[in-house]
Amino acid sequence: MSTMRHTxxxxxxxxxxxxxxxxxxxxxARWFRKAPRLEILRGIDLSVAQGETIGVVGESGSGxxxxxxxxxxxxxxxxxxxxxxxxxxxxxxxxxxxxMRARMQCIFQDPLSSLNPxxxxxxxxxxxxxxxxxxRDRSEARGRARQLLxxxxxxxxxxxxxxxxxxxxxxxxxxxxxxIAASPKLVIADEIVSGLDVSTQAQILMxxxxxxxxxxxxxxxHDLSVVRALCDRVLxxxxxxxVEQGATDAVFARPEHDYTRDLLASIxxxxxxxxxxxxx
Amino acid sequence: MTPPVLLDxxxxxxxxxxxxxxxxxxxxxxxxxxxxxxxxxxxxKTMAGRAVLGLLPDAARVLSGEIRFxxxxxLSLKARAREALxxxxxxxxxQNPMTALNPVARIGTQIVDGLxxxxxxxxNGARARAVELLQAVHxxxxxxxxxxxxxxxxxxxxxxxxIASxFSCRPRLVIADEPTTALDxxxxxxxxxxxxxxxxxHATAVLxxxxxxxxxxxxxxxxxxxxxxxxxxxxxxDDIFRAPxxxxxxxxxxxxxxxxxxxxxxxxxxxxxxxxxxxxxDVYDAAH
Numbered sequence: 001m002s003t004m005r006h007t008x009x010x011x012x013x014x015x016x017x018x019x020x021x022x023x024x025x026x027x028x029a030r031w032f033r034k035a036p037r038l039e040i041l042r043g044i045d046l047s048v049a050q051g052e053t054i055g056v057v058g059e060s061g062s063g064x065x066x067x068x069x070x071x072x073x074x075x076x077x078x079x080x081x082x083x084x085x086x087x088x089x090x091x092x093x094x095x096x097x098x099x100m101r102a103r104m105q106c107i108f109q110d111p112l113s114s115l116n117p118x119x120x121x122x123x124x125x126x127x128x129x130x131x132x133x134x135x136r137d138r139s140e141a142r143g144r145a146r147q148l149l150x151x152x153x154x155x156x157x158x159x160x161x162x163x164x165x166x167x168x169x170x171x172x173x174x175x176x177x178x179x180i181a182a183s184p185k186l187v188i189a190d191e192i193v194s195g196l197d198v199s200t201q202a203q204i205l206m207x208x209x210x211x212x213x214x215x216x217x218x219x220x221x222h223d224l225s226v227v228r229a230l231c232d233r234v235l236x237x238x239x240x241x242x243v244e245q246g247a248t249d250a251v252f253a254r255p256e257h258d259y260t261r262d263l264l265a266s267i268x269x270x271x272x273x274x275x276x277x278x279x280x
Numbered sequence: 281m282t283p284p285v286l287l288d289x290x291x292x293x294x295x296x297x298x299x300x301x302x303x304x305x306x307x308x309x310x311x312x313x314x315x316x317x318x319x320x321x322x323x324x325k326t327m328a329g330r331a332v333l334g335l336l337p338d339a340a341r342v343l344s345g346e347i348r349f350x351x352x353x354x355l356s357l358k359a360r361a362r363e364a365l366x367x368x369x370x371x372x373x374x375q376n377p378m379t380a381l382n383p384v385a386r387i388g389t390q391i392v393d394g395l396x397x398x399x400x401x402x403x404n405g406a407r408a409r410a411v412e413l414l415q416a417v418h419x420x421x422x423x424x425x426x427x428x429x430x431x432x433x434x435x436x437x438x439x440x441x442x443i444a445s446x447f448s449c450r451p452r453l454v455i456a457d458e459p460t461t462a463l464d465x466x467x468x469x470x471x472x473x474x475x476x477x478x479x480x481x482h483a484t485a486v487l488x489x490x491x492x493x494x495x496x497x498x499x500x501x502x503x504x505x506x507x508x509x510x511x512x513x514x515x516x517x518d519d520i521f522r523a524p525x526x527x528x529x530x531x532x533x534x535x536x537x538x539x540x541x542x543x544x545x546x547x548x549x550x551x552x553x554x555x556x557x558x559x560x561x562d563v564y565d566a567a568h
Contacts, residue, residue, distance in 0.1 A: 059464040060435075168321075197320035197491065199549035202535040206548060222464065225536075229543035252539050266465040268472075268494030270536055272521045276498045277473050 011086065012047035013185045013216035014071060014104075018080035019044040021070050040066045042240040043080065050185065053208075053217040055231035055248065057224050057263070063240040064220045068188045071218060072104055073097055085185060102132035105184040109191040111171035115163040121174055122146060122159040128182040148177040152207060169200035173207065180211055190220045205229050224267060228252055236260050283311040286485040287332065287453055292345035293568070294331060301327050303509040303564050305345070309502075311452065312483035314476070316500030316517070318490055320532075324509040329455045329489045333372060334362050343568075349453065368398040371451035373475070375458040377438035381430040388426030391445050398449045413444040417474055436467035443471065447478045454479070457489045472499055493536055497521050505529045508561045527553050 021041040029035035040063050048054045058064045069075050073082065073089055082090045084100060105128070108114035115124055125148050126141035128134075135141045146159055152173040163171055172192055179187050189208070193201045208217070208230055221227050227234055227248065234251050236244040236259065244257040255261045268276065287309040294302040301324050309315040317325045330336050332347055334354065347354045349370065354362060374380040382390055388410060395406040407426070414422035417440040430438055439459065446454055456475065460468040476499060479486050488500055496503055497517065504514040505526060512526040524530045534547040 059466065198493070198532055198535045199320060199554075202537070202546055202548035205537070205543075205546060209543075223537075225539040228539045228541070229537040229546050249542065262466060264539060266469040267539060268469070268492070268498040269538055269540065270493040270497045270521065270533055272497055272518055277469070277476055 012049045012083075013085060014218075015047040015083045016044055016071065016080065017082075019046070019067075019070060019077050019082060020079035021066065021075055022078045023066075023075075040240055041070060041077075044240075044242055046071075046235060046242070046245075048186070048216040048218055050216050051213050052233070053212045053219055053231045055227035055234040056218060056220045056237060057222065057227050057234060058237035059222060059263075061239075062237040064222075064237050065190055067237070068106075068190050068218065068220050071186075072106060072188055099132075102128065102134065102182040103184050104186040104188070105179040105182065107172075107175045107179045107187065107189040107192045109194060111168070111175045112163060115171060115174060115178075117163055120160050120162060121149070121154075121166070124163070124174060125149060125177045125181055128178060132182055134182055144181070145177070148181055149174075151180070151211075152177045167200075168196055169204060172196065172200075172204055176204075176207065176211070180215070184215055186216045186218070188218045188220070191222065192219075193226055194221070194223065201226070224252070224263060236263070283313065283483070285309070286311045286350055287487065288346075288348040289328070289332070290346045290348065292328070292331060292347065293343040294327060294336065295341050295343060296327075296337060297339045300565060300568070301340070301509050302331070303561070303568075305506075305509070305511055307504050307511060307514055309453070309485045309487050311485050312480070313501045314479060314486040314488055314499055316488045316490065316496035316503040317506060318493060318496045318503060319506035320491060322508075323506040325489045325491075325506050326457055327509075328506070329457050329487060332453075332487065333366065333370065333455055367394060367451075368449045369451055370453045370455065371446040371449065373442055373446045373454060373456040373459040376462055377435050377442055378462070380442055381438060383430055385429075386426065387428050387430065387433070387441055391426070391441070391448060394445055395448055409448070413448050414441070416447075416478065417441075417444040418470075419444075436463055436470065439463060439467075439471050440474065443474055443478070447482065447484070450482055451484060453485045453487070455487050455489070458491070459488075460495065461490070461492070468495075475499070493532060505532070507557055510561070510564070528557060 019041055020043055022037040022039050024035040025038045026035055044067060056064045056067060070077055077090055081088060084104065089097060122142050122145040125145035129141045129144055130138065135144060146156060149158060154170060154173050193204050196204060219227065219231055231248050233246065234248045235242050236257065238259045244251060244255065244260045251260065252264065255264055285308045289305055289307045292302050292305040305328055307315065317328060319325045342355055391410040391413065392406040395401050395409055401409060410426060411422045414425055419425055419437060419440055460471050463471060472495065490496060500517045503517050503520045505512045505528065507528055512528055520529065524533060531549040531553045535549050537546055
């Protein structure tokens with residue numbers, strides 16, 4: 001197996017072509033019959049290069065979370081192709097994916113349920129380094145973990161605490177530190193600022209701006225304003241299809257698809273406009 | 281002519297387990313007006329709404345202040361008299377449309393029961409009224425909807441049902457606690473429009489609790505900005521958004537991402553602003 005890595009920024013870290021995914025619809029299942037299959041992703045094209053941040057937006061049920069999971073090969077696509085660092089991983093087996101997993105990381109929406117409540121913060125952040133054999137021993141891993149905590153602006157005093165002792169914003173910083181621990185080439189962040197207050201959200205966005213140069217970042221969010229604040233490009237999803245994709249500034253200034261226009265018109269900006277709400 | 285003040289919260293101080301959560305909260309809502317109560321988590325905004333409803337947690341103590349509803353102090357009313365107002369004169373639109381409805385009761389039962397209890401309608405009368413209410417919130421095929429269970433409805437439909445039942449007894453005051461936070465933006469806009477429409481029709485006073493400055497800007501006639509259990513400024517929506525006076529209000533606005541502005545215009549709330557607020561809270565607590 002090749003261990004070649006692409007460091008050339010113009011070569012995409014991740015490239016999806018015509019990505020399709022069908023999943024069994026368990027709600028529609030009947031006894032002794034095969035569950036009907038739902039098409040969740042219906043031909044997605046996406047590519048993201050190092051240092052590039054791409055926003056995936058859409059409403060609930062649009063397939064954006066499923067897309068994130070498929071990009072990480074947590075689901076096996078039914079059709080299309082998926083390449084990571086130039087290698088075709090569309091149908092790669094887990095043992096082939098395993099060494100690549102260090103270089104593709106994820107940050108989750110709810111840090112409380114994605115951080116082990118019985119582990120100390122330093123061990124949570126150190127875990128990827130140990131799992132992927134990137135350090136000699138646990139003490140080196142912990143040392144690195146403390147450096148990572150510093151990077152996400154958490155003081156040393158947090159290292160020995162447990163997740164429940166932290167605020168939502170602090171926990172999300174831990175999630176970010178863990179994701180960048182193994183110096184990944186790809187980070188998928190799924191709704192990671194949704195549960196946060198505005199002031200905390202702004203701090204996390206600032207932090208993401210600092211780390212985004214080092215990796216390819218796929219930022220999944222229902223919040224188009226947050227995406228504008230962070231992403232170079234945006235991809236608008238609706239019912240498993242990309243309806244519009246382009247540079248964030250251009251798409252938001254001149255949306256071409258009706259659905260994008262609808263979404264933007266539905267966002268209440270914090271300024272007075274008696275006509276915005278309209279009448280039914 | 282300005283309509284009369286219907287809800288008058290005056291110098292309300294509440295502590296939970298000895299810890300102050302509301303510090304001298306004063307706020308008025310006029311009939312036919314939507315007042316926004318906006319703040320970040322822990323600001324005390326939900327607590328203020330619950331105090332009006334008489335639904336404070338067991339460990340909470342009202343230390344001083346009054347909550348006057350149409351001139352009557354709710355806090356000095358007997359429990360029975362206070363409960364009689366709930367659902368009929370004062371209604372709630374809860375935050376989570378997934379948990380606020382009884383999962384094992386049909387939609388019809390849940391609306392009809394309220395109507396029979398509060399308005400004394402008979403079964404058929406209540407059923408007919410329920411159909412009207414569901415029509416008023418623009419839900420299709422209300423007759424068959426009454427026979428459905430909550431899990432058969434989408435989040436947006438459930439929230440419409442809750443809006444319909446909050447307005448079902450023509451309440452004079454509605455407390456809306458983050459009613460659209462769990463919804464997609466397009467559905468949120470429909471629900472906000474609906475609340476505005478019903479509230480205008482019946483000249484209902486609404487206390488709208490939210491963390492979303494955007495929602496407040498579009499919906500509310502007056503706005504109270506809360507932090508640390510205190511109201512930092514309470515003015516008309518036009519004034520607050522044209523010329524925010526309090527440094528915290530200005531900081532919140534600057535920290536709110538906007539799709540119409542480039543990302544580098546975003547400024548997190550500064551440590552100075554937060555330190556100043558904490559200092560003021562400490563001074564207040566020392567004096568009480």
